[in-house]
Amino acid sequence: MTQPDGAxxxxxxxxxxxxxxxxxxxxxxxxHLPWYxxxxxxxxxxxxxxxxxxxxxGVPPLYWGEITMAAGLLLIAPQIKRTDFLQRSRALTIAIAxxxxxxxxxxxxxxxxxxxxxxxxxxxWYYALFYFIGLGLASQKAVANRVWYLLRTFWMLALVWNxxxxxxxxxxxxxxxxxxxxxxxxxxxxxxxxxxxxxxGAMIVLCTGTLSKRPAMRAVLVPVALVxxxxxAASEGRAMxxxxxxxxxxxxxxxxxPKGIPHFNTRLLKLAVCGIPVLALAVAAAPDRVVKLTHLxxxxxxxxxxxxxxxxxxxxxxxxxxxxxxxxxxxxGLGFGESLHVYHPLLRDxxxxxxxxxxxxxxxxxxxxxGVVGLLLWITIVAAGIGALFGRLWRGSxxxxxxxxxxxxxxxxxxxxxxxxxxxxxxxxLMEGPVLxxxxxxxxxxxxxxxxxxxxxxxxxxxxPRVEDLAGSGLLHPAQxxx
Numbered sequence: 001m002t003q004p005d006g007a008x009x010x011x012x013x014x015x016x017x018x019x020x021x022x023x024x025x026x027x028x029x030x031x032h033l034p035w036y037x038x039x040x041x042x043x044x045x046x047x048x049x050x051x052x053x054x055x056x057x058g059v060p061p062l063y064w065g066e067i068t069m070a071a072g073l074l075l076i077a078p079q080i081k082r083t084d085f086l087q088r089s090r091a092l093t094i095a096i097a098x099x100x101x102x103x104x105x106x107x108x109x110x111x112x113x114x115x116x117x118x119x120x121x122x123x124x125w126y127y128a129l130f131y132f133i134g135l136g137l138a139s140q141k142a143v144a145n146r147v148w149y150l151l152r153t154f155w156m157l158a159l160v161w162n163x164x165x166x167x168x169x170x171x172x173x174x175x176x177x178x179x180x181x182x183x184x185x186x187x188x189x190x191x192x193x194x195x196x197x198x199x200x201g202a203m204i205v206l207c208t209g210t211l212s213k214r215p216a217m218r219a220v221l222v223p224v225a226l227v228x229x230x231x232x233a234a235s236e237g238r239a240m241x242x243x244x245x246x247x248x249x250x251x252x253x254x255x256x257x258p259k260g261i262p263h264f265n266t267r268l269l270k271l272a273v274c275g276i277p278v279l280a281l282a283v284a285a286a287p288d289r290v291v292k293l294t295h296l297x298x299x300x301x302x303x304x305x306x307x308x309x310x311x312x313x314x315x316x317x318x319x320x321x322x323x324x325x326x327x328x329x330x331x332x333g334l335g336f337g338e339s340l341h342v343y344h345p346l347l348r349d350x351x352x353x354x355x356x357x358x359x360x361x362x363x364x365x366x367x368x369x370x371g372v373v374g375l376l377l378w379i380t381i382v383a384a385g386i387g388a389l390f391g392r393l394w395r396g397s398x399x400x401x402x403x404x405x406x407x408x409x410x411x412x413x414x415x416x417x418x419x420x421x422x423x424x425x426x427x428x429x430l431m432e433g434p435v436l437x438x439x440x441x442x443x444x445x446x447x448x449x450x451x452x453x454x455x456x457x458x459x460x461x462x463x464x465p466r467v468e469d470l471a472g473s474g475l476l477h478p479a480q481x482x483x
């Protein structure tokens with residue numbers, strides 16, 4: 001029996017176009033990461049979980065951090081050209097570029113006199129290159145989502161490692177093979193960065209929904225986080241505790257944002273409501289013992305007029321440096337390479353191999369080495385970076401689209417981390433080296449780029465094309481068409 005023209009035999013199967021599958025949300029863990037992204041993540045994991053020790057790995061003066069930076073600049077930062085992130089954050093980018101140009105010129109002028117010491121001190125400005133690496137990485141959304149997933153894991157591991165280290169009285173951080181060219185063990189940390197990362201890990205566990213779908217892991221890590229916060233509160237460091245309180249205070253201001261309180265803040269408030277009364281009762285019951293146990297007496301000892309105390313020790317140094325800069329070059333400072341310990345009366349004659357070169361305040365170091373111009377650029381970076389990030393969170397949207405709860409929690413965490421780092425570094429030297437210097441600049445770029453996206457996953461609706469359209473397009477022969 002013949003069939004009408006243009007028809008196909010009834011026994012022949014109809015054409016079924018192939019419809020691509022849409023990946024599930026859980027596929028973020030299956031995103032392929034290039035080797036150079038893995039190199040960056042390995043470095044961030046090391047300095048987050050362990051601290052300062054791994055930063056000395058390499059062949060001096062070429063360390064692991066500089067190798068990671070070179071690979072990131074060549075292979076990650078160029079991804080920015082596919083986006084308009086630099087245009088959107090123009091003030092911040094111009095300020096960072098100006099800060100780096102000033103630093104490069106000052107370093108070039110200092111090298112003939114101070115040699116390798118000038119390049120060593122220059123890390124405080126050239127680590128700003130990680131801002132562009134952070135931007136480039138965040139421009140690849142699928143990769144950036146996977147990176148954010150892993151970064152949270154690093155901080156949770158830092159919580160476990162550093163809680164154990166504090167409970168064991170720094171036994172872990174004093175272990176591992178000795179790095180011969182620095183004389184410290186591989187697992188060494190500078191205490192303040194370890195304490196900060198411990199708290200940030202606790203915030204990931206307690207104040208975000210990271211473990212909401214992993215009840216078994218949450219049941220283990222929540223008690224660890226509470227113990228970690230307790231041993232952190234009892235630790236000796238003042239700068240890290242002031243930094244944590246400052247970061248939490250800035251974040252809590254977002255509770256008054258017009259778009260409603262972020263989930264992160266809700267959980268942080270609950271933690272404060274539960275924790276503060278317990279601490280108050282403990283102080284009321286045994287004030288002397290609690291003060292001694294938590295080292296709160298160290299804050300009382302911070303008398304700026306006592307030259308033997310650490311506050312007075314710092315103040316003397318800062319005053320001498322200010323006077324020297326104003327005498328020699330107020331606009332552009334003293335340059336790089338000269339060890340600043342010579343301007344402290346108690347340090348100038350020190351014969352230590354690794355004498356403290358900087359005045360335990362990143363802001364003062366910038367002013368001393370780069371003058372008033374450098375300090376103004378740094379203030380602009382903080383205002384245009386952290387301030388703008390806070391402003392976007394306050395508005396609660398990107399491109400007119402509200403942030404998802406997950407993206408809002410992420411950005412709230414970044415604000416706390418950045419504020420904590422700046423304040424912590426205002427009483428220490430951690431941002432002048434890689435352990436917090438690289439982290440600050442990378443986080444500033446990564447978080448800034450992430451704040452321009454609401455976090456909503458857009459999915460195209462896949463429809464089955466009509467057979468006659470396929471025939472007209474040449475993808476299906478007219479003889480195969482069904483009338």
